[in-house]
Amino acid sequence: MSYYFTILSPSDAPLFNIAFGTSKSGGDGIARFRFPDSAQYMNQFVIHSSLDIVEEAQWMNGNMYLKHIDTYPPAAAYISAFLTPSGTRFLLLHQPPQPPSTSSTGGSSLLSSSFSGASSSRASSSSVAANPTSPQTEEAVRQFMNEVYENYVKTIMSPFYRQGMEIRSPVFRTKVTAAGRKWL
């Protein structure tokens, strides 16, 4: 699974973004989007196109974690959303790996020989690494979002942080990366 995570201000200004890959089931944490050359552009485009749905859901459902809210079939991209009470949006795009025909290369066979346990869980259709809409994935994303939220609150509590300011702290980036590794 490849992930693109972004934080948007209430007025849709981008505050933070990061791409990473799954660390579950023996994943190496590296993003491998299906269209590597245009991935950045594509990911932002897909996330942007889901914002109308987020805005609608925002007023029908008071939860902070809105779970999987949108799918963009052309890129096999799934979007999950988390809303802070102060209107900031956390959006996570997930893209499952390529179908087996193209992905079963030398790299993955090496993996399965050294980590047999990992390879069996990889086969499971509900695993976080493979299925973007399974209950396990919803739960893992929730944990990820909660952990990012904690770090986000620490960021905005500083008196020098003003709403809409880009989050440039390398420590924050490290924390988000760690949360991704831990839960996704």
Place this chain on the structure above:
Amino acid sequence: MSQHPRHSAMLSISTSNSNLANAGADKQQPSQNVSTPTQSSSPGLRVPSNRKTIYDRHLNRSRTAELSRASFAFLFSEMVTYAQRRVTGIQDLEKRLNEQGYPLGLRLLDLLFYRTMSSSTSSSLSSSSTSSSPPNRPLRILPLLHLIHGPLWRLLFQRSADALEHSVSPETPNEYMITDNDPLVNTYISVPREMSMLNCAAFVAGIIEGVCDGCGFEAKVSAHNQPTEMWPGRTVFLLRFGDSVMEREKVLERAGVR
């Protein structure tokens, strides 16, 4: 090519941030990553050798910490005095105090929700719910007002506000009032006679306004002296919600959202 304004805003960050490249590079050299932590090699703030940053401090650490009221009173009156030097007239001064409270409201809102989420046993933000499920963002005016009257007031002043009322006038259905009989911010602040109309609780009004705006309820909030014999410092916070809020309120009412 016509681009959605929202989309172009999103792309503006991408040039300055080569995240894709970074993410890959970091992972490919795990050994180097361990020996040289990212903080020291990348741009950003210097950190002490124990590497403690705001991210290492638990958000609940000062939750029950106390300081003297006097220290607040001294700081707050310096803040008012300083603001006074840069404005002309009471209205200006109250506006400035309001503006200083506003960003605090935004911060407190997130802090409140974080704390409610992170405490498994404690009180939920909504008064009716007793479960430990995550708190809900207020979607309607009433839960928002309860959030302010209860949890926000308790976080700031260690007690709830004294009253919550809706305007009785059919002309102003968008007006609500929250009353504090004895506001802390006025307790130690002696206002010069020529400024007897000043209410320093304008600062608190700003905090409330920040909370309302943060939650998506555009509002103007002002503080008014309404002394009674028993409560000479009694202050009424008047909340006036914008038209868009009132219209949404009707839509949500019809949709059965509470």
Place this chain on the structure above:
Amino acid sequence: MSTTKASRIGEELWKTRVDKINAELVTLTYGTIVAQLCQDYDSDYNEVNKQLDKMGYNIGMRLIEDFLAKSNVGRCANFRETADMIAKVGFKIFLNISPTVTNWTSDNNQFSLIFEENPLADFVELPDDGRAQDELWFSNIFCGVLRGALEMVQMQIEAHFVSDVLRGDDTTEMRVSLVRYIEDEMPPEEE
């Protein structure tokens, strides 16, 4: 008076004579003040330091009355006693902290206060503009408070920060120097 006795007095006063308030309200209010100054002075941090010191001075002049009324302590015999009184009683009853007094000069006229804790700086990260960590002393108001308060009890002092964990230093340290005792202006009721 010994350091331990001063600590005991401070603890006792904090428990029995001090009206208390949620610490975060103070922390956040102070943060608002500093952020506002940085904005008003267009991130001229030297000027912000000066303004904070000035605010502190105003506070110190008024705070000393409150301090004397609450603590009911007599005149300090020497500057060493004064230092303990500041650290173990003064900081204790206003901010519930007791910075360490250390690094005395041999003439007993200069010491350091080391702040293991600083409620004013909770939640704070300085602006990442390449300058704030070199120029801004976030808690500079403390320097003014000491200057103002001690002036009211006939001591002219100079105080400045030499390090701050917010700047990436390992400690937060303030240096305090006695300039002189203001003998002439001693009010008649003092001995």
